[in-house]
Amino acid sequence: MSLNSTLPHQPDPDLDAVVRVLAGDTQAFAEIVQRWQGPLINLAWRYCRERGRAEEMAQEAFVRAWRGLSQWRRESSFSTWLFSVAANVYRTELRKIPTIHLSLEDSPEPSHPFTRDVEMDSTARHEAVRRAVLALPEEYREPIILFYFHEMNLTAAASTMGIPEGTMKARLSRGRAILKHRFPQLEEGGSRLKAQIHPATTAESVALSKGGQL
């Protein structure tokens, strides 16, 4: 999913649509909705993890973007502006009606580290980690959501939130530390998962770490 995919020498379809909308062609906005509905719904999903609500929030974000279309200064890309509008909407919506989620302490975690893999399959464990993001304090939650939504692009995540990259990095680091503390099996199980996905690479790294020859 390339979110900032506008190439400099190609005509910008978003800019074209925005110009037409501002000239009074309401239907041109449908092109923008078609193009960005997926990313906006998926971003909303990461904020609330409720499908129906994600669509409602995405719809509200589009309506808000429609209202403020003339405020897009065109200094940044349309997607950056749109994600920023959406993030503001989602943040406000979730403050009004918070999602029902477990606190970090209440999120599911087996009692004994050796039985963790038995008790929870990896899918459920990963889902528990994703849901635990919602239980983080707000200042750490949003940087994590946006950082991974933007495929670990710190600059894009920081500009969506409208904060400096340094601040973003610090909050991200703290949020990740809280999650790792809460789910220590992420560290323990990491090598096993890596082995499942990249057996050769992991074998190489193990051999190298032991000083062995390949």
Add this chain to the structure above:
Amino acid sequence: MNHQPEIDPNSEILDYVLRSEDELLPTSGFCLSVMQAVEEEVSTPAPIKFPWMWALPGIVAMIAAFIMVIRYAGNSLKTSASESSFPSSWLGQIWLTLQHLQAGPVFLTLASAYICLVLARRIAGAENRSLLF
């Protein structure tokens, strides 16, 4: 639609878990529903901004009236405590009668209502103001 990115052996498992989210597909009517909301937005007239310039005199008048009521109440208490300040004069008699009828608050209420009505008509842009002025 699953979105499973390639895991970088050097990246952490947490990164892998948080990156590898399932991707939601929009429901078929989503775009239509957004466009309906936008069309509604277009057809709805822009909300009238609160006319602070017109409302300010009214607000000031209300505050003044409130202060007057407080002062009036305070004076009334004082007067009743030390009997009337002008017991024998005809002005004193009127004052006592008005006080007895609680005319002050009634008058202030009527005045406030009148001011509100005038302001409301001005804000709404009523053409025929002859009834009021």
